[in-house]
Amino acid sequence: MQLYPSNAAEALEFNKVCVLLKQKCRSDASRQHVDDIRFHTHIDYVKKELELHLPDNHYN
Helix, strand or coil: CECCCCCHHHHCCHHHHHHHHHHHCCCHHHHHHHHHCCCCCEHHHHHHHHHHHCCCCCCC
16 A cells, blocks of 8 residues: 655655755764665555564554
8 A cells, every 4th residue: 555646755855854864964874874765655664664663652
C-alpha cells in the first residue's frame, strides 16, 4: 500500500529538510547518513523501519 503520491518528496520539500539536517551535523559520518536517507512512500516499509529504530509503541 502506497502512503503518499509519487511526487510526495518534492511536495514535502524532503530535499530541503535534508539540507537543514546536514547543517546540524557535526561530523562527516553524520552528513553521510543524511545523504543516505531515502524518502519512502510505502507504509509497510516505514512501519518496519520505525520498529527497528524506535522503542516499542513509540510511533502508535
